[in-house]
Amino acid sequence: MTDCSAHSRQTRIQHSFDAAEGYDAAALLQRVAARRLFDLLQARLGGRAPRRILEVGCGTGFLTQMLHDAWPEAELIATDIAPKMLERARNRVGKRVQFCEMDxxxxxVAGPFDLICGNLVFQWLAEPAAVLQTLAERLTPGGVIAVSTLLDGTFAEWQNACAAEGLVAGTPEYPDARTVQGWQxxxxxxxWVAERCVQPFESGLAFVRHLKATGASVPREGIAALSPADLRRVMARFDASGALATWHLAYGCFQKPRRAGVFVTGTDTGVGKTLTSACFVQAWNALYWKPLQSGLADEEGDTATVIKLSGCLPEDCIPPAGAYQASLSPLAAAQAEGAQIDPARLALPLQNPERPMVVEGAGGLMVPATDTLMMLDLAEHWGLPVVLVARSGLGTLNHTLLSLEAMRARGLAVAGVVLSGPLNPENRKTIEEKGQVRILAELPQQEAVTPETVRTLRGLIPSWDAVCGGGESM
Incomplete structure (x- = not known):
């Protein structure tokens, strides 16, 4: 779509919403979606009260009202492209909310914001992924962005009725779920989480009136509106099929890391997490934290190793929350000493938050950390983007792809993969393509690991700015 045609369509959409006088009475699913989105963003905030909130596409204020009721002391800026929608929202919520016309x-609107949200607005945007990124850049550290959109399959019954009459429905072409998963x-x-809702209508005429009342009657680009005769035939088909309309919705809720840094984990023990961490610490002038250390009876420990290899200052390394002698998982090693790991001590350190911190896990993602928490749970709690260290050779594909799948199922951000060992172009290509992930570095096999080794390898490590700017692949 050219800029000119996109602007023309946005103008038509704006006028359509401005003319939607019966929006409040007709917008049942919009209310349902607003409640669902509010519940998700409230859960992601975890009890924190946002002080500054931006809402995009506020419509007549369904979500706005919920936000204001929940956090009446917050500075709430509600925006919409349609002036008359803003007027209705102002009448609903009152003058304590700041309303602004904005595409x-x-x-x-200048940030930063603790919360940015928008209900059922992203399906109207020409470049939703870019808009989501632009908005997220206005978040405070730890801030949340929560949005919803319609998915492919919405209004399939109406589209099928049109097709049965040899016609093309003018309803918008919504993105499929796979495409939306890439908007992060x-x-x-x-x-993103998806749901399906079915809404019954009295008739096809009631459905058409519903679209007009909610401002959603603008046909997609290049599709002419149905003639009166064609419309009557399609409505009859729609009635015969039960006069039902299915909505497919997706809700995306994302949290910006509370500090700069990464969580380094591995596909298994001994894969090269500590060497990778030392390279990161030196390349980024980063802080270092090994939350749980075991095996001190057999080695000096990863904190001492990172200090020696990277040349960082001892004060740049946060002491472990738990350190144990046996070469076992942290949980088993603590139990062998009759000790307990206090989850409260595993809170992410937030000092000097703009300086990167390298947090090194113990073993892989499914290693027990406490009686109730695996390393994967801690990674989710900390909210840092994850670097997965994997072997480059035979057997790596299954372990690496399963680890990536487990992280994404939990909603963890994946900064990328570091491959450790001999260069293996075929495995690299497979992990990149099948895992939809960025390979941050390939660290070749080392006969001995010394400070000189780290100084050499640091040249293979991308800068911190490159990691932040490059983001997650797909």
Whole structure:
């Protein structure tokens, strides 16, 4: 779509919403979606009260009202492209909310915000992924962005009725679920969830009136409106099929990391996490934290190793929350000493938050950390983008792809993969393509690991700015 045609369509959409006088009475699913989105963003905030909120595409204020009721002391800026919608929202919520006319695709409100949200607005945007990233850049550290959209398959019954009459429905072409899964702010934790809702109508005429009343009657580009005769035939088909309309919705809720940094985990023990961490610490002038250390009876520990290899200052390394002698999982090693790991001590350190921190896990993602938490749970709690260290050779594909799948199922942001061992172009290509992930570095096999080794390997490590700017692949 050219800029000119996109602008023309946005103008038509604006006028359509301005003319939607019966929006409040007709917008049942919009209310349902607003409640669902509010519940998701409230859960992601985890009890924190946002002080500054931006809402895009507020419509007549369904979500606005919920936000204001939940956090009446917050500065809430509600925006919409349609002036008359803003007027109705103002009448609903009152003057304590600041209302502004704004196109969500061209946000011009200065941040930062603790919460940015928009209900059922992203399906109207020409470049939704870019808009989501632009908005997320206005978040505070730890801030949340929550949006919803319609998916492919919405109004399939009406489209089928049109097709049965040899006609093409003018309803919009919504993105499929796979495409939407790619709409994610860089290095932010979260995921999309989908749901299906079926809405009964009295008749096809009631459905058409519903679209007009909710401002959704603008046909997609290049499709002419149905003639009166064609419309009557399609409505009859729609009635015969039960006069039902299915809505497919997706909700995306993402949280910006509370500090700069990465969580380094591996596909298994001994894969090269500590060497990778030392390279990161030196290349990024980063802080280092090994939350749980075991095996001290057999080695000096990863914190001491990173200090020696990277040349960082001891004060740049946060002491472990738990350190144990046996070469076992942290949970088993603590139990062998009759100790307990206090989850409260595993809170992410937030000092000097703009300086990158390298947090090194113990073993792989499914290693027990406490009686109730695996390393994967801690990674989710910390909310840092994850670097997965994997072997480059035979057997790596299954372990690496399963680890990536487990992280994405939890909504973890994946900064990328570091391959450890002899160069293997075929495995690299497979992991990139099948895992839809960026290979951050390939660290060749080393006969001995010394400070000189780390100084050599640091040249293979991307800069911190490159990691932040490059984001997650797909």
């Amino acid at each position: 969500a695709a061209r946000p011009d 702010p860089r290095l932010s934790a979260g995921r």
